[in-house]
Amino acid sequence: MKRILLIIVSILNLIIAGYSQSDTGSGPLPTARQLNWQHANFYLFVHFGPNTFTNLEWGKGSEQEAVFNPTALDCRQWCRIAKAAGAKGIILTAKHHDGFCLWPSAYSLHTVAQSSWRNGKGDVLKELSEACKEYGLSFGVYLSPWDRNHPAYGTPAYNDVFVNMMKEVVARYGPFFEFWWDGANGEGPNGKKQQYDWHRFEFTMRSIAPETPVFSDIGPDIRWAGNENGIAGTTNWNLLDTAGFTRGAGAPPVDTLNRGNMNGANWIPAECDVSIRPGWFYHSEEDSLVKTPKKLFDIYLKSVGRGANLLLNVPPDRRGLISACDSAALMGFARIREESFHTSLIKKDKAGISLGNKNLTDLLTDDNENSWVNLGNDYANVFLDIRFNHIQLMNCIRLEEPVQNGQRVKSFSIEILKGGEFMYRLDETTIGHQRILTFPITSADEIRIFVKDSKSNPLISEIDVYRIDDVLHQETLNAK
C-alpha cells in the first residue's frame, strides 16, 4: 500500500513538474564534487608571502626567508571578514612562484620554519585551516608548480617534490574544497624550466583527495575564465574540449575559456579570479585603488550572475591582517547584495507563474534546485508567464537551470509587459547554474520567458525578480 502511494505521489509530481515527455538528456553532467563546489558561488583568494614584504608580484626565489615576518598575523581576522562579506571559503597561496612555503614543509628549505617569524614555529596553513573550521568556512590551497627557489626544479626529481608537497598539505590541512594549480612554467634557480608531470599530479590528487575539485586553466574540475578581471562570458557553457590542449601556454584561446564549448566533451565550469586591488599581493601604494563596492557588485553580476564562481583576492598587509580599506569595500559589497536580493518581487507580490494552465509558482520559487519545471520538447511553442497582482518597478531577473541534469538552454528571451502592452525585451543565450540579468527600471505586471533553443527539453528550477538600485544597473550597462 505504501509503495503504491509512493508511486502515485511520484506520478503526480511528474505531472505537476510540467510535462512528462521523455527526456533526451544532454551530454556531460557535473560530478557531485563539482556540484558541491558550484554552490560556493563566491569565496576569497589570499595572496600572502615574501612578496608582501618585498613589494613584488613575482618573487625571484632568492629572497632571504627572514623577509617573511608578519607582525600581527591573525587568520581569524581574515575569516571574520570573509564571513561578514558572505564569502563561503578562503583559498590561500600556500606556495607562490618564489617557492616559499607558508607551512613547514619537509620537502623544502625555503619555508616558514627557516624564517624568524614566531622563531620558525609559525604555520599559516595550520592557523588558517583551524580558523576556517571555527568560522564555518571552506578552506582551499593554491600551489604553484613553478618554483624559482627549489634546487631540484628543472629536473625530474622536482616532480617528486611537488607530489610530496601535495600529499603533505592534503594530509595535514585537508580536506580542501578546491585545489588550485597555477599553469605558469618559468625558469628555476638553475635557469631550467620544469617538465611538469601533470598526469601524475592529477592521479595523485584523485587518489589522496577524491572529493576535492581541482582547478587549472583546463580543469580537470574547474577551468579558468580566461581573464583576471573576474568576468565570465555572457554565453557561458560549463562544457570544454580539452583534447590537444595543455595547461599554461598550451591552453585553449582565452575566448574559449571565457565562453566554454557548447558541445564540449567535458563538464568543466568556469571560475572568475580577480583581485580587489591592482596587484595580487598587498602594496601600500595601492590602498587608494581598492575596488569600490559598486565595482565589486558589477563583477559579481558578470561572474556569479553568468553561472561562474567568483574568487576574489583580498591580500593581507605586512602585519598579516586584511587592511581597513579592503575590509570596508567588502562590507559595502555585501550590503549591496543583501539590499538587492533581499526579497524577490514574485514573493512580495504573491505573483503567480504558469505554463499554459499549470500553476508552477511553488516549484519555481522554493529555492530548491531539485524541484524544476520541464518545458517539454514543444518548448518553442510555450512560455513561462509571471503575472503580478500589482504593477511593480523592476530591473533584475534571476533564472536557474538545474545543472545536475546538464546545461541545456542555448537561447531564450524575456518580454516585460504592463496591462498587456509590451515594455521591454531581453534576448540572451545561456542560463547555467544561474543567470542574473539587469535592465532599465521598468514598470510592469507581467513577464514572459521563452526558451527559443535548447539542447534537449529545457529545465528551469528557480525564477526571481528584483528591483536593485538603479544606479548599480546603469554602472553594469556602462561597464560592458
Ligand code: FUL
Ligand atoms: C597567475 C600568477 O602568475 C599570479 O601571480 C597570480 O597568482 C594569479 C592568480 O595567477 O598565474
